[in-house]
Amino acid sequence: MHVKLSKPVQNILKNLVKTTKFWQENYLILREFKHFPKIAAIALLFSFIAAIFEGLNVTLLAAFLQNLTTPNVPFQTKFELLNTLLGADDPLPLNRLYRVSFLLFVSAWIRSGLNYLAQFYTEITQLTLVDRLRKQIFEKLQSVKIGYFNNTKSGELINTITTELEKLKQAFGDAAFLFSRTLNAVVYLTSMFWISWQLSIISLMLFSLLAVGLSTLNSRVREASFDVTKANNNFTSIAIEFINGIRTVHAFSTEDFERKRYYNASLKLVNHSKKIASVWMIVKPLAEALATTILVAMIVLAFTVFVTKGLLQTAFLLTFFFVLFRLVPIIQDINGVATHISTMYGSSEVVKKLLEIDELQYFHNGHIEFSGLKRSIEFVSVDFGYDSESLVLSNIRLMIERGRMTALVGASGAGKTTLADLIPRFYDPTRGHVFIDGVDLQHLEIKSLRRKIAVVSQDTFIFNTSVLNNIAYGSEGATDEEIYKAAQLANALEFIQEMPEGFNTQLGDRGVRLSGGQRQRIAIARALLRNPEILILDEATSALDTVSEKLIQESIEKLSVGRTVIVIAHRLSTIVRADKVVVLEQGQIVEQGGYQELLDIKGKLWKYHQMQHQLN
Numbered sequence: 001m002h003v004k005l006s007k008p009v010q011n012i013l014k015n016l017v018k019t020t021k022f023w024q025e026n027y028l029i030l031r032e033f034k035h036f037p038k039i040a041a042i043a044l045l046f047s048f049i050a051a052i053f054e055g056l057n058v059t060l061l062a063a064f065l066q067n068l069t070t071p072n073v074p075f076q077t078k079f080e081l082l083n084t085l086l087g088a089d090d091p092l093p094l095n096r097l098y099r100v101s102f103l104l105f106v107s108a109w110i111r112s113g114l115n116y117l118a119q120f121y122t123e124i125t126q127l128t129l130v131d132r133l134r135k136q137i138f139e140k141l142q143s144v145k146i147g148y149f150n151n152t153k154s155g156e157l158i159n160t161i162t163t164e165l166e167k168l169k170q171a172f173g174d175a176a177f178l179f180s181r182t183l184n185a186v187v188y189l190t191s192m193f194w195i196s197w198q199l200s201i202i203s204l205m206l207f208s209l210l211a212v213g214l215s216t217l218n219s220r221v222r223e224a225s226f227d228v229t230k231a232n233n234n235f236t237s238i239a240i241e242f243i244n245g246i247r248t249v250h251a252f253s254t255e256d257f258e259r260k261r262y263y264n265a266s267l268k269l270v271n272h273s274k275k276i277a278s279v280w281m282i283v284k285p286l287a288e289a290l291a292t293t294i295l296v297a298m299i300v301l302a303f304t305v306f307v308t309k310g311l312l313q314t315a316f317l318l319t320f321f322f323v324l325f326r327l328v329p330i331i332q333d334i335n336g337v338a339t340h341i342s343t344m345y346g347s348s349e350v351v352k353k354l355l356e357i358d359e360l361q362y363f364h365n366g367h368i369e370f371s372g373l374k375r376s377i378e379f380v381s382v383d384f385g386y387d388s389e390s391l392v393l394s395n396i397r398l399m400i401e402r403g404r405m406t407a408l409v410g411a412s413g414a415g416k417t418t419l420a421d422l423i424p425r426f427y428d429p430t431r432g433h434v435f436i437d438g439v440d441l442q443h444l445e446i447k448s449l450r451r452k453i454a455v456v457s458q459d460t461f462i463f464n465t466s467v468l469n470n471i472a473y474g475s476e477g478a479t480d481e482e483i484y485k486a487a488q489l490a491n492a493l494e495f496i497q498e499m500p501e502g503f504n505t506q507l508g509d510r511g512v513r514l515s516g517g518q519r520q521r522i523a524i525a526r527a528l529l530r531n532p533e534i535l536i537l538d539e540a541t542s543a544l545d546t547v548s549e550k551l552i553q554e555s556i557e558k559l560s561v562g563r564t565v566i567v568i569a570h571r572l573s574t575i576v577r578a579d580k581v582v583v584l585e586q587g588q589i590v591e592q593g594g595y596q597e598l599l600d601i602k603g604k605l606w607k608y609h610q611m612q613h614q615l616n
């Protein structure tokens, strides 16, 4: 008897323990609670008090039923206060009925109010948790090396920050629900044992057997949840790629190919979700049908055995079944919620993966404040590779002098952008060092370094905000006048003034789209406003019309005055103005020197020079 009873109970307990293990495994997420312990505690406290009122309700219900079925026998409890409230010594049965009805009504309303407060505070707890996790992830993403983003799909990251975090929020809601339901179950079980321990044991045995059967479905759901998260990530990636790449899709007529990819990813997601739904959805209806069968059988049995033999009063029998009737869905809920929490394993894994990004991926900041370039930037035996397999730069030895213009020249893919990216520390050398005035870049405080640098690149990002804010991006506190001045120097004033709302025109996805030349002039204005000491210019490779090109050349010249300029040069006109020309080939410097000097030796630069002349 004992063994038979313990196994089903064990199974329910196992379900509960599983969820506890879930919490243990999720320390990184759980630790966030310490930042708002009060709200979480209030949510639990309200659940707890609501459960006490649930117990009171059961007692009042028994009293109520007794007043109805045997009005002449006053209801007595072990608590004096309750007996007084119930009017146990009032000789008039009707008075007792009114009293108990009133108490039942008040207690039911209080319990409902407490349940509302518990749920409300649980929701606040969940929202606060997700808010903190979102911010944690933001901090992580801002402090990892840029290389991390080369190896991570943006779709996956966005899915984690949005969908998976939302699922995790639900899991915490489930946990709170589990807590309050468990409290209720304890209250109900206590009441049942108080009424009849024999009936309680029989009921528990039958319903535990039911729970065992259902809990075996748990493991299948858990396994399937990983596939759903994976399919979700995959789908988001494909959708984002499709939207971002829509111009390329049309240009290359790859609509059918994209459709196939998109439809397949969506179908995969549906199939995996179906698998979960087929198991998860069956739990409730199956449990309900079985529970009703057991209940009906038990009522008949109890009536014939206990009531007809005078072992139990009808009022208590009714209360017992009322409680049992309420307990069954609670047990089902506990089981169902434990199963649902199992489906969240996939979500918690990806969120955890983001929270525990490998230490090696972190960007390490230096401590020396950079106050300005005094002499030079020096590359000493620098190697660099985006991955450990191949080097993109090798053995770079280069001196960039203050106040001079250094032009980087070479075929596409030679490593020009990569070399320039090492200066604002977008990447660190794999071997060797970059020094600024003799101090290794890695020892400099990065913000102080980047404050003195402006990068004007071809893929300058235009934010979804006004022209004004786009130019002022990164120059907090710039006055409107300074912004207009920068726009003017960048030769951007004319086209900005022609826009519908001038400087207040919205740009980006949700606003006006800029042409390549206009984008670049906004970028130049942005750089000008920062008044940088070091300027990194990635010249446009795409052909601009002659007017745009002239305007941009002009503004770049203005921008370059009195600064240290590193220009990734694609045009001869730029190279002619440079104080030093550096020719790169497959990641190596093959020539460096003055423009004329290099032409005279008729080496690599001379060849480029000849080629461009032929093209022109």
Ligand SMILES: Nc1ncnc2c1ncn2[C@@H]1O[C@H](COP(=O)(O)OP(=O)(O)OP(=O)(O)O)[C@@H](O)[C@H]1O
Pocket: 150, 386, 392, 410, 411, 412, 413, 414, 415, 416, 417, 418, 419
């Ligand atoms: N984020 C990245 N991850 C991995 N490899 C990269 C990355 N960026 C560039 N590379 C590789 O590094 C090499 C050098 O690229 P880089 O952009 O520095 O060349 P570049 O000389 O500036 O070319 P272009 O003139 O076409 O801009 C190329 O082989 C390129 O494929």
